[in-house]
Amino acid sequence: MIKKMISYILSFAIAASMAASCLTASAAKMTGSCTADVLNVRSGAGTGYSKTGTVSYGDSLTILSETTDSSGAKWYKISCGNVTGYVSAAYVQLTSSGSQGSSDADFESYMTKQGFPESYKPYLRKLHEQHPKWIFTAQKLGVDWNTALKEECVVGRNLVHSSALASWKSMEKGAYDFNGGYWYGLDGSWVAASKEIIMYYMDPRNFLNDTYIFMFENQSYDPSYQTESGVKTILADTFMSGSYTCPDTKKKYTYSQTFMDAAKKSGVSPYHLASRCRNEQGVNGAPQSLGTVKGYENYFNFFDIQAYATSTMTAAEMGCKYAKTTNPTYLLPWTNQYKSIVGGSIFLGTGYITKGQDTLYLQKFDMVDGGNGLYYHQYMTCVFGQANEAISLKNAYSQDILNSAMEFKIPVYNNMPDKLCPKPTSSGDNNNYLKSLSVSGTSISPKFDKFTASYTAKVNAEVSSVTVNANPLGKSAKVSGKGKVSLKTGENTVKVTCTAASGVKRTYTIKITRKAASQTLQQGDVNGDKYLTVVDALLMLRYNAGKTQLDSAQLKRADMNGDGKVDVIDALTLLKKISQS
Template structure:
């Protein structure tokens, strides 16, 4: 590519930096890590050589042809050190070596005669590398990390491993990463990889709830622990999930990008990647995006492959989605599923909005590639989430600012990222890896779960023939009572498993003694998990004469009663001195409703008509600005033209009981806890739980409405 094109790119980059300066200036950046850490002693594990003392002007050529000087790369003198990559025998007296060395900051290959070279000794045993052992100890790596790090150091002696101590207890981190919807796995995964926690698994149907479009379900706690444990990934491939993802021009190149995207849709693509008068291909485009954003172009390439697939099958970059033709979202930013739109549509809706700092609207491919990279840099890499691992497992905020929900994304992306570097570059580059160490970690690495088969060990029915159980049967209740007369000497137990493949013991006839008889009915799932239901049958004393029966009083919780008089749908006319407002939303008793699930705060404000200088703001319940999706508990405040508060309304999104702006299985859990009395809801979440809008309290009908909404059977009316 000619000089003029390179100069043009430099001018474009200068303009780009000016455009995104406002976004970058507000982000706290970390000091460059390599400036703080001195590399440990580098021991060569492959063949290296040194130019003999006294030699001057030794030519390193691009080929072994000595008939011309046109192929001379550079001239070196005695003491010059290089890697010996290969030996090429060309005469009976001496050989030619293919060598690798750094020239002006770039790793360069060439050929040199062996006549003036001494091959260095390679007889090194890493187990005797006392410098590295001292370094490991000074870093404070636990013993359970060291063996794998020793192996990596033996092969890649210039690599720098930094023990990044996270001031958090391991169990606390595991608990927070297991929050429903935070760590997902594909639905076709092994059963032991998928969670059966509340809200994650439907025990009646034996199926997992889809928590994100495309068949993503909640990951099991065992899989989360495996994915969280850095010790599982200290190998030469997966260690790249800990690589510093900042842009580094001395290491990253178009050649490296080409290596990553080989055999993907970006390899030799004919996509139009022109930008501001300059034509790019994917390698040059990603290098440009890396410079503009401060993010490794290798990471950008792997991120696109992760989001769009190796064949580019993701509709987010097709440019043909109805209503959003000509828009692109390469990194799937803002792409999440709601009741009214797919993840792709919401992502393209995000791409179509205007934001100068990230080059939106993304109505060209190149604007999406660059602008999305700027977003990643300002929101993740430049704020301290500067490894693939930390992009998934946020320890800065913590937990809530995570780029992806796929719990194994760091593992798969690190495999792709490792391909960016040739083995020669890996051996000769001081790559930095920030490896987390948590408080109170297990002594050994958490293993990958391997169990298969249905985990369902629930009953759909349990009964004592001729008698009623106390309490009434529920598959999640495991203890029951029955009282029988003295003349009853045995009872028959009947049960039905939710999964036909589960094994059942304890049913049939059971002889009774006088007093309490504890009968166990055990269900063993296909995966080997067991659940035991206990029925305590009390046989009365013969002389007691007590023929009463124990009855069960169900009781009801009346919940939230509805009804209110009058509505306030805005300041009709208003004070001409201060302005007014009106809207189709329902403004009633300090609440705002009829707002669609998944609505953006700005869209809400756009649907309110303000007059005379009045204006509105949407905030979270804690008063912080909300520039995203509104949820139950958020607040709309109306101000007059002088900034005085005119009115305040709290959002109620029916079905959104936990206030995250969506209707998910987590809302099912909140409603169920309220009905069971284990954790009662308060306003405005109590009103939001009345999903059937019946003003009849919070009941199982509301559970049904929320479940139908989640399954896309029937959406909750707002």
Template sequence: MKSVYKCSVKRIAALAVMVCMLVLAGLAFTSVVNTKAESVIAQGHVNYDVTNLRIRKSPVTGEIITTVDGGFKFDIYEEVNTDSGTVWYSIGFSYDGSYTRGYVTSSYTTIDKRIDYKPDADFEEYLNSQGFPDSYKDSLRQLHAQYPNWVFVADHNGKDWSDVVDNQNVIGRSLIHGSAVSSWKSVADGCYDWESGEYTGLDGSWVQASSALVEYALDPRNFLNATNIFMFENLAFDGSVQDADGLESMTDGTFMDNSSHDLSYNGRSYTYITGLLYAGQESGVSPYHLTSRILQEQGYDGHGSSISGTQSGYSGYYNYYNIGASPSGGYTAVQNGLRYASKSDSSLLRPWNTRMKSIIGGAIFIGKSYINKGQDTLYYEKFDMTGRGHQYMTNILAPRSESVKSAQGYSDSNKESISFVFKIPVYENMPENVCAIPTGDGSPNNRLKNLYVDGWSLTPTFSLYTTEYSFIVDYETSSVNIGGSALDSSANVSGLGKYELSVGSNDIKITVTAANGDTQDYTITVVRQDKAPDPTPDPEPDKPDNSVSYPGFSTNLSVDESTKYISGISVSSSVSDVLDKIKNQEGAYSKVLNKNGNEKDGTVGTGDILITYNSSGNEVSRYEIIIYGDANGDGDIDLFDFALIKRALLGISEPSGIYWKAADCNKDGELDLFDFAVVKRYILGIGNISQ
């Protein structure tokens, strides 16, 4: 019994240990599983224009785990302040099929959502009172949670979103550097050469920005984060928040840091920091904004030729903000900027023959030209909503890049304690969803080099700019073979090959997909005639001689005195055929003129003019000729008319005037599928069109 008891005790003890281990394991497992949910304070992403951003095992110099590109998403567990002053995030992310921890610098990332936001009833009421759309609110809530003193003002500027986008899509108004990914660059007419595959340079190596990038840059909702929000900061001078410490932070490591440049003015010597503060006071413009402008225009190393003072022909002149610097009149941008600097204007301290006169005078210009006239944010300096058509910069992403420098000009303590006011645009009829930044790259070329049908000719002749073609085959032709190739070898062409044809209209679609994913469709309409068509429809029976008299003539043709149209003329009638139906009276005579007023011979078509003169040579009547079905005015009814009516039904283009009247083949006052069918049956030889 004793041994049995001992054995039982051992078994019970073993079971107890196993249970404890399972419980502890379960607790440990639960702890691991819940670590992500319990510890994540925010979610973020790598900025979209960033490539090869390092994720490390520890901040700054830790071993590299991997590199990631723009758009990469991650969880944030902690914000780590490093000795260099840069904030790093302790992050969690998916890597090689598992959830991994690491560190990434905050400099190239954006916080999407802070998990620890707690609803604030007063702030919610304020957002509603400002009229912010719902699509703005979540980002503003995140900012409010982090910086409760900040004030967000909704600027309902009354502009329609589509109008604003169209205004910025004007060629030359919104540019991006030619080295950008292809989805950032426009292929609109005048911006891209499909045959050479080259973008049109509009200012050196800068090209027109794509419409998708314009929409991204215009959409304020993309920039409601702790850094880019500063593109909406009011740019007026405010000595209570703009100080030397902020300028030191902005100029650290740039050409303005401990510079030896001569910055004397009015008998006093300045540094870049004290000089910019003075320029801000004199102009009413934020010195942080002035600093950001200079770095944007002249580079962090100050390599810009506009401030060298040694430019050939303009030695001793300076233009720190590149005012007036755009290429024109045979001069480069730098030359025009320095020409501007060399002229006299005491209100702007010109000529700018010292560095400080350029810094102060240029600041006064910016204040007068932009900030003091309603363009008082970085955003509005680029995207002018005042109606003046005056924008400071063409770089579509300039507000985004300059906002980063502006944000860096404020210390963390200033950001937390100061009641910054941000003026955020709200447009009419904005898209419901935020306009995302385009990310596609590779060649945008989605055009065909050639397109053909074995044994047949396309109408019209192939052109890479023409996307719709047609031709007619006889009944015996039951299939066709479509061939072609793309202009760009990296593009993919689908839809080529053999097609079986049914009687009637057959639409064949060929799609070219560019390397960046953009597509272009080409359509070939093949009309297969019916079996044993009657190529010569029964002629209309001769009408009885029910001639009606009109000024100078009588005829049994149909004449509409209210519209001055004449019809009833057979298709392909010649001028002599028409004049034979006109019985002139009392010495009168008639002629047929073309639409340009010149006397015509040959085939009569829609839009030609029947004109009658009395015996003295004076005009007594004039009528425009209609041949129903002849919508293009060449006197025949063929595929050209078929294509014209088809394009009208598709909403691509529509004939007007008498040509619209001719396209209304069934005369019901509508241009619709019935007319399309009438012309189609006529071309196939299985129907007629009453004239």
């Protein structure tokens, strides 16, 4: 026993000695999310250690412990799927401390009365436990989930960066060049988002934590807690952290006060305005916010209104082209920073907030009809833009504000999936198209096209089976459902599924109709099975030999030469006919 104790103490001492180079504090049960587009996971706390993998923006991280490197910078040891290792804490947004508490009976009743589906409730319980004063309102959109998803998958309505995972990028018609093997650039270096990543960001349940919940916060101006100091926090590390001098009026302003003026005049939250400009223009500013767009010098567009790329103009040029127009309501033309920020805020307020699109989520996904229909009136095309801005919003709030009675309007669709829509993580592409599809012995209609999923085919009554041939277009894709298929009389449905390298599936359907046999029995069909076979000839021979009986109808069909009797000649005549058919 003493030897075992000594061995244990020695082992503990060795382990402690190995960990002496870094201070480690337990962070068990902590969770967080990645705030970088792609973040390296390393074998140790520091950039000098080897990579063990990567995590992407928005990935949920389980924080196992925290430590510091040789310079004193904080690192987290995390796990995410199959990846475990260390990441810089600067790129991790903590989302919870993992505390668990008992349910509030009144809150349970409130959720039910609000009409929150059961799949929402576990996340709302946790949020209520962490922030008991927060108010969660079920915003019943009255919109069918599948209809909305189909609309959001229209190419160009949602974009991701061209450097994103292949599983995040659409391969629908108009999004990808199958001959050239590249994605079409739809707005500079952006491409069409895949259905799977759109589903992930559309599903409100994926963002019911104390960081991303801010995409559901009402964005109207509330001076009771929205302050200039909060705006300064949002702008602290950006080109908007200080002051500027208008190039035309020579007046000097601070950006923080400009956003407060914009909030008062537009009725929009200054936190929302500041974080939106930060996301649109970046920390160092873009040409359209610095007044340096060639040909449009000293014209500004901080909110990137009407800033989209065309075949002849860049997005920045288009944005400044709009900034050069005249409209007193929006203080156009925007010949200085102040007019662009305040005028753009008024545009945002009258164009979105007053149209019912008063949350970041609804400005990204237009699911309310404020007089301009559904799906089309969307402020941003980046599929995760609202998630980016939610982080900035939370970071702007003091703890006192976070402890107050804040309201969040959480969308609820009709016919939502029972389970959360997962985030695509595969590096494989979404090429789940077939290269060819055919049915042996017949043709399919319409003519095969990889984008067409439904076909029909017809075969005669005597065809009892066919072979379905199918080949994938993608090199790593796999096909199931092809091969020999038995057919019944009438309609037969054959489904061929192509699975892409990323795991997403596309199903092609062929409805094969097998004609019914003629109702009038033909000459020679002794047994009445609607087919001429050797069995019928054998029945003729057995009858002739006195070994079986035939009724009058059978005798009539068996008399092949019409001489009034059934004999060997009739059997031989039938066999000859069968051999010639």
